[in-house]
Amino acid sequence: MHVVMLLYPGLTQLDLTGPFEVLTRFRELTIELVWKTLHPVTDGNGLRLLPNATFETCRQADILFVPGGPGQAKLMNDDETLEFLRNQAEEAQYITSVCTGSLILAAAGLLKGCRATCHWLSIDQLSYFGVTPVKERVVIDGSRITGAGVTSGIDFGMTLAAKLFGEERVRGVQLSMEYDPKPPFTSGSPETAFPETVQRARELAAPFQTQRERIAQEAAERLIAMAPPKPS
Amino acid sequence: MHVVMLLYPGLTQLDLTGPFEVLTRFRELTIELVWKTLHPVTDGNGLRLLPNATFETCRQADILFVPGGPGQAKLMNDDETLEFLRNQAEEAQYITSVCTGSLILAAAGLLKGCRATCHWLSIDQLSYFGVTPVKERVVIDGSRITGAGVTSGIDFGMTLAAKLFGEERVRGVQLSMEYDPKPPFTSGSPETAFPETVQRARELAAPFQTQRERIAQEAAERLIAMAPPKPS
Numbered sequence: 060m061h062v063v064m065l066l067y068p069g070l071t072q073l074d075l076t077g078p079f080e081v082l083t084r085f086r087e088l089t090i091e092l093v094w095k096t097l098h099p100v101t102d103g104n105g106l107r108l109l110p111n112a113t114f115e116t117c118r119q120a121d122i123l124f125v126p127g128g129p130g131q132a133k134l135m136n137d138d139e140t141l142e143f144l145r146n147q148a149e150e151a152q153y154i155t156s157v158c159t160g161s162l163i164l165a166a167a168g169l170l171k172g173c174r175a176t177c178h179w180l181s182i183d184q185l186s187y188f189g190v191t192p193v194k195e196r197v198v199i200d201g202s203r204i205t206g207a208g209v210t211s212g213i214d215f216g217m218t219l220a221a222k223l224f225g226e227e228r229v230r231g232v233q234l235s236m237e238y239d240p241k242p243p244f245t246s247g248s249p250e251t252a253f254p255e256t257v258q259r260a261r262e263l264a265a266p267f268q269t270q271r272e273r274i275a276q277e278a279a280e281r282l283i284a285m286a287p288p289k290p291s
Numbered sequence: 292m293h294v295v296m297l298l299y300p301g302l303t304q305l306d307l308t309g310p311f312e313v314l315t316r317f318r319e320l321t322i323e324l325v326w327k328t329l330h331p332v333t334d335g336n337g338l339r340l341l342p343n344a345t346f347e348t349c350r351q352a353d354i355l356f357v358p359g360g361p362g363q364a365k366l367m368n369d370d371e372t373l374e375f376l377r378n379q380a381e382e383a384q385y386i387t388s389v390c391t392g393s394l395i396l397a398a399a400g401l402l403k404g405c406r407a408t409c410h411w412l413s414i415d416q417l418s419y420f421g422v423t424p425v426k427e428r429v430v431i432d433g434s435r436i437t438g439a440g441v442t443s444g445i446d447f448g449m450t451l452a453a454k455l456f457g458e459e460r461v462r463g464v465q466l467s468m469e470y471d472p473k474p475p476f477t478s479g480s481p482e483t484a485f486p487e488t489v490q491r492a493r494e495l496a497a498p499f500q501t502q503r504e505r506i507a508q509e510a511a512e513r514l515i516a517m518a519p520p521k522p523s
Contacts, residue, residue: 071312072308072311072312073308073309073312073468076304076305076308076309076338077305077308079304079305079336079338080303080304080305080336080441083336083337083338084336090337092338099341104311104312104315104316105315105322105343106308106311106315106324106340107340107341107343108338108339108340108341109331109339109340109341111337111339158469178469179469196471196473197473197475207469207471208467208468208469209312209467209468209469209470210445210468210469210470210471210472211469211471211473213442213472213474214472214473214474214475217474217475217476218475221475221476226476227488229475229476229478230476230478230484230485230488231478231488231491231492231495233474233476233478233479233484234478234479234480234481234484234488234489234492235440235441235492235496236305236440236441236442236479237390237410237411237439237440237441237442237443237479237480238441238442238474238478238479239428239439239442239443239474239479239480239483240442240445240446240472240474240479241428241429241443241446242445242446242449242465242470242471242472243429243446243449243450243453243461244449244453244458244461244462244465246461246462246463246465246466246470247465247466247468247469247470247471247472248466248469248471249466251471252462252465252466253462256459256462256463256466257466259463260463260466260467263463264467
């Protein structure tokens, strides 16, 4: 099976490198990291990754994967990328994302009528696209598998791999990755973090989140204009 | 403060990308990814990362970090790398690693007399270098902070950041990374995995582990030859 992972400027690299680490340990999977060009792609915090295929050269995905990150906002109205995703999705067996990658899938019209998740700060924006937001770590709705924020990509990768290869082999990979997480603090979700930590995170993110929300609304309007609801 | 992270062919990328994701969210830290050249470095599973400094151009580290991976074995007797690490370590405030990166630090003589950890499959090899192996997720011994296998890098990054910036800020970063891990299975350590999963992992790894152990023994002999124990 072939995995196509979208790379783009301003992605959050761990959204992609987490699932990559899991999936690449299954030798049946081939993986292409895909962007418009083969030039290095810089993540939101300065890590430079190299694509190994372009939209033109990449093979048909069995599994299509989209990471999130601050650069997601710019892709929400990028026709070239949305069209690429739609084309790949036609024959893909699984259409997947981590973090705000689900907003990109939604903007491409690929999650309409589905249940999906997203980073906790942005999950409500899924509803603009006819998607039902679900606050779980990994959400499976038929062929759509979405992970929550950033680090959920490891849990997402294991969940997907278990569907493909069964629990026993994933247990082996979990052991090889020593995935026995022991966060020194309990602050990984708005439900478990201190209220003041959540409040502060919302304040810090507010300027970008306002912009991100406006862009999502515009993208949703464009999507509706492309395929208006049938008159009843 | 300045962080120098070693890149090298055959590293396990998540050993590095996990801590990078945590540390890069603290704007006080600058980070350089360093290798012998600026050419792309390919991880053990084919991900290509770009260094942004070489051994010659990189700045003095306040925090020196070494990831693990299959390529670790080749570095154990690489004088250029070991010498670079020793030089950087002289003025670094923290000398750190994830996974089998601790074996590289040990081969450079930088963990002698310390308590440290490593990937569960290779942790016993630390003892060849006068290091006390400790089976914990993250081990702090003064200026030496070491993480266990692969995914421990996220816990390592949070532990280090808490020392530098305090718990409150790390709680905020944990929330922004939605680090609320929910592995679908319990198989992340030899203590919690099924015995047959551990047995199978040992069998699969055996050929490389035999080679890795021989290389560690040779590296330890070279280190002793460089600085023989003082006669009592």
